[in-house]
């Protein structure tokens with residue numbers, strides 16, 4: 001029965017074998033996860049953020065566990081786009097999953113430079129634009145919190161990205177995420193992904209100091225899931241649905257039930273982040289779980305679930 005279920009999804013102009021992705025920054029460049037899971041079982045793979053130049057990232061400690069999740073302040077540690085293309089992309093080119101490269105930077109010019117380097121790489125299906133970074137030229141305010149800056153960066157990267165699918169990753173640290181979503185769509189985003197982490201802090205009460213060297217970090221994991229589901233539904237209803245823009249939903253997904261919630265809320269696909277740290281094969285198990293849910297509930301194609309939330 002489960003073999004009769006069609007779990008393929010359309011994601012913009014891409015057709016994916018299933019709706020399950022890895023989330024940026026939680027599975028490196030694939031080599032790390034490949035030891036635990038057959039990456040061909042994924043619908044999509046998103047790399048950790050890549051910048052124009054290599055970055056060491058923040059001082060340690062840069063992760064800390066919380067009651068129902070974790071905080072991270074990695075600071076975009078990565079090997080830079082040139083080494084990424086030479087050393088990491090050849091292995092990614094071999095997997096069946098659609099490969100999205102997450103692009104980050106401190107200025108619009110830096111984002112554009114990374115996108116230009118990736119635009120002609122055959123192994124890359126799309127770019128995910130991490131707009132949660134501080135804009136150094138604008139006093140360090142995150143690009144993703146200001147609709148005007150979101151328009152500017154999205155249209156600049158869209159031009160540089162050529163034929164690649166451009167997915168803009170939204171931060172939840174805003175008053176109205178639908179306003180930001182509409183700005184990204186108006187400026188040419190082909191897809192949206194949400195949510196990135198919530199800015200948060202953990203205090204060591206003995207030292208009376210923040211635990212993270214960076215003081216603050218981004219909260220992820222099960223703690224954020226109901227807020228993420230709400231935001232996906234809001235963006236779907238108020239921005240994405242009428243424009244036919246697919247959403248990659250994420251935030252605290254650990255099992256197939258979580259993934260299905262996001263799809264009912266309006267996500268065409270889902271990504272697993274923190275869940276892979278707890279259980280490295282989590283994403284592959286979710287693919288199987290979605291298949292079983294569809295078979296058990298007489299759902300012929302998983303696409304039927306997308307945006308099927310009742311009143």
Ligand SMILES: Cc1cc2nc3c(=O)[nH]c(=O)nc-3n(C[C@H](O)[C@H](O)[C@H](O)COP(=O)(O)O)c2cc1C
Nearest residue numbers: 023024025049072130195196220221251252273274
């Ligand atoms: C350790 C860690 C590193 C991350 N690095 C990145 C990153 O480099 N770029 C990015 O856009 N998001 C990054 N994220 C955010 C995740 O991709 C995801 O949006 C967020 O964690 C919510 O999903 P989750 O609750 O399933 O982890 C990172 C998250 C974690 C936990």
